[in-house]
Amino acid sequence: MKKICITIICFLLSVFAMFGQINIKGRVVDSSGEPLPGVVVMQEGSTSMGSMTDDNGNFTLTVSSSDAVLFFTLMGYQDAREPVGAKRVFNITLKDDTTFLDEAVIVGYGVQKKGNLTSSISSINRETLSAAPTDNMSSMLGGKLPGLVSRQTSGVPGENEAQIYIRGISTTGSSTPLVLVDGVERDFSNLDPSEIADVTILKDAASAAVYGVKGANGVILVTTRRGDVASTTVTYNGAFSMSTNADMLELLNGEEYAYWHNKASDLDGLTRQYSEKQIEYIKNGNDPQGILGDTNYLDLIFKKVAIGQNHNVSVSGGNKNVRYYVGGSFLDQDGIIENVWFKRYNLRSNIDINLTDDITLKLDVSGRIEDRHQSGVSAGASDPTASLDNGGAEYGYKNIVFYAITARPTTRPTLPDGTYIGYQNPLIARDASGFQSKNRSFVQTGVSLEYRVPFVKGLLAKVMGSYDFQNTLNKKLLLPCSQVTPQYTSLSDELTLTPGNSPHLPTGVNQLTESHQLFSRYTFTAQLNYQNTFDLHEVGADLVWEQSGTALRYFAAGKQNFAITEIPDLNFSTDILPNSVVGYHSATGRQGLLFRVNYVYDSKYIVSASLRNDWSAKFAKDHRLGVFPAVSLGYRLTPDIKLRASWGVLGNDSISDFLYVQGVTLSSKPTAVIGGKPVQSISTTSVPNKDITWETTTTYNLGADFRFWDGLLSAEVDAFYKLTDNILQSQAGENPPSIGSNFAAIVNSGVVDVRGFEISLKHENKIGDLAYTIGANTSFARNRYISINDSDNIPSYQSKLGQSLGAVLGYVSDGLYRDEEDLASSPKTSNSVKVGDIKYKDLNGDGRITSEDRTWIARSPIPEVMFGFDFNFKWRGLDAVLFFQGATNTEIMLSGTYSALGYSDGTYYTQAFKWGSNPPKYLVEGSWTPDHTDAIYPRLSTQSSPNN
Secondary structure (H helix, E strand, O other): OHHHHHHHHHHHHHHHHHHHOEEEEEEEEOOOOOEOOOOEEEEOOOOOOEEEOOOOOEEEEEEOOOOOEEEEEOOOEOOEEEEOOOOOEEEEEOOEOOOHHHOEEEEOOEEEEHHHOOOOEEEEEHHHHHHOOOOOHHHHOOOOOOOEEEEOOOOOOOOOOOEEEEOOOOOOOOOOOEEEEOOEEOOOOOOOHHHEEEEEEEOOHHHHHHHHHHOOOOEEEEEEOOOOOEEEEEEEEEEEEEEOOOOOOOEOOHHHHHHHHHHHHHHHOOOOOOOHHHHHHHHHOOOOOOOEOOOOHHHHHEOOOEEEEEEEEEEEEEOOOEEEEEEEEEEEEEOOEOOOEEEEEEEEEEEEEEOOOOEEEEEEEEEEEEEEEEEOOOOOOOEOOOOOHHHOHHHOEOOHHHHHHHOOOOEOOEOOOOOEEOOOOHHHHHHHOEEEEEEEEEEEEEEEEEEEOOOOOOEEEEEEEEEEEEEEEEEEEEOOOEEEEEEOOOOOOOOEEEEEEOOOOOOOOOEEEEEEEEEEEEEEEEEEEEEEEEOOEEEEEEEEEEEEEEEEEEEEEEEEOOOOOOOOOHHHOOEEOOOOOEEEEEEEEEEEEEEEEEEEEOOOEEEEEEEEEEEEOOOOHHHOEEEEEEEEEEEEEEOOEEEEEEEEEEEEOOOOOOOOOOEEEEOOOOOEEEOOEEEOOEEEEEOOOOOOOOEEEEEEEEEEEEEEHHHOEEEEEEEEEEEEEEEEEEEOOOOOHHHOOOOOEEEEEEEEEEEEEEEEEEEEEEEOOEEEEEEEEEEEEEEEEEEOOOOOOOOHHHOOEOOOOOOEEEOOEEEEOOOHHHHHHOOOOOOOOOOOOEEEOOOOOOOOOOHHHOEEEEOOOOOOEEEEEEEEEEEOOEEEEEEEEEEEOOOOOOOOOOOOOOOOOOOOOOOOOHHHOOOEHHHHHOEOEOOEOOOOEOOOOOOOOOOO
């Protein structure tokens, strides 16, 4: 009976206590009025009554009584307390509690306070990333992160990944930086921006040396979003976009083309191709044959706008035991040319589980599907299928746009019966050439286990494993298309039409090729991290073991003469396309061991040192180990001013596999008969070099971080020098003729250096309800050859020594040949040169223009200078973002503007009427004529090689 009474009393007390509880709610913002997610809200003195703000800063909480005091805390902000009293709705503002140098920054294998960083690191957060819509992450980083160069070479949806360089190019081999997504080497260009929490770049050796073998070109760390302790939040973002060509090259219309083509024929001493009657047909569109007319082929192939849409949905939240983030997105982007599109589907799940107070399990799974589609003739920058006139190298980049430029604007696209007109009709390339598709699927997984050792303060043990799988299927169907080509052989008012096949498939036989590639990557990491403070001493240490490997399998096959093409499968033909069956596989592996220590005394004096050992299977056993040290120092003059210095060595093994073993190849056909059976032969392709070793980059960096006037202005400044040696290059004369062939040796002998600086400025302020940020950054990086194996017997001014990587060797113009006397007395390339052609300088003074008269005429296509400006404004819940970026100190040569001789153009942009193409208007209007001898551009010509 006594036990029953006690139970009843306890029950009644709990009921009375429940009725005494109070439900409250509120919102937490920062000093600029922006909502603060993740703020811990709890009743002071209670361990059970607590909550956390959501993404909008809102919270709900139950407290015991009106006498309770609320406690608000968030890292980086001052704690706040508020008595409950009679209030039931609270609006709380937390003040910033971090100095400029106390911000947390992602570094290799961990996180550090910005004030303790002694290396050169730049980062960008999710808010900045999501402010500008993009379908490719790699193309939006240029100008936002100082030291990073982003160079986009294609605008085709799905193929518009930018080339990224950090602090320029420092090697003749691969200069691609290492990209890590959640600590694993992965591509990030096709991640959806909504998945990403932040992006950090490691620029100097002190920060990148922890990645050893892969860090020589810099490191990009991408962190994806994770869940917080908060109520479940569902977020949707949708965007629709319209793209159009901002500017187009102004070409000649039909009437102008006929006029200037006739003038070029006059200057060549040839018969004109257009009669006055034909020019009338072109102008008025009244050709009785239905051939001549005025056609703007560029307008014909391009759409006015390309429509795109991007949608993403995410669910996040959790409690102190389980936190989750699940997100999915869909991108649909049309090309500006018909029949070109790209679709992408992304899915990501990141889950954190606290198994105990000391053990955390993280489970990450992501997937992506990409579908690309184009015409059989590419809309992009290159297309090897359209090879004209015996496939010279200058014709290897035909595509739909080039067809539109090479098509004569004096012809209609089709005859009245629908037959295509013109040898290079872009409508054939776009609509009747077939298709090519690329389908890729990705599955990426990661599991990590973290153990905070309870009996050793500050010690964390972590193991992480990941496995990624990628499947790529390419399919290309080329369909022949008949056409008729007008023959401009006389001034007859009527044109003769010659039937034929479109040049993208001159054989007239359909073709189907397919390729299948399987790629996988595994990574395993085990690490110990220690961080602790003793009085005025902050000590940190990291020990990391990492092993990774990749495997690749590839197979391709092709057939031709398909009876039906509506179902594009190889099964529907037995005619194998010559040299189309290819298959191979490869595998690589690496191991690495890292030790790093950090020490801070009195929050002023900072020392950091690391040592990374890597083993790579790309070298012979005696050279597989690479040792890469780094040291950095820092001194904080004040809490807002810090000076930095660093030195370190980085390695690079981005070379071909197995250069230390004998390379052989199997002949494609039988070469002998043995025992009555035809057999293939094996031949040597290279000579092994077992002494090949690591390419190494030594980097020196000086930097400073500042903040002035309570944060109104902050700045980061860096100056650096990089020296890369042991670069692989060919060296003639190393192998004796007795080996049976004249193979050059591959040796570690090249040396390149890079020097430059980076400046980043930011101004933040709030005036009333208006909060704004203005940022600017610029970077400069210039490289040069210090040691290089030049070709034999070249003039000293053609040596690469001292020149930048990517510089162009060519001829120097000395104006135009003014008259016959000038032509007769000046050096020239051949006897076919005429008055009005370009006159080149005779650099070696032998009275002729030969290859020895070439010198360095253009700098690298990689910009030496990048800059960016961004403006962010927030006013009463409204946001506005403006961003500008640019590049300079770069020169890009148009593909084909010079041949092996250096003076015979192979492009339609600079050589008017090449193969009948339509030249830019400025090129003909500014060209030399007998009445315009002070012209900028040389005389017009209808010939393919007029030395212009």
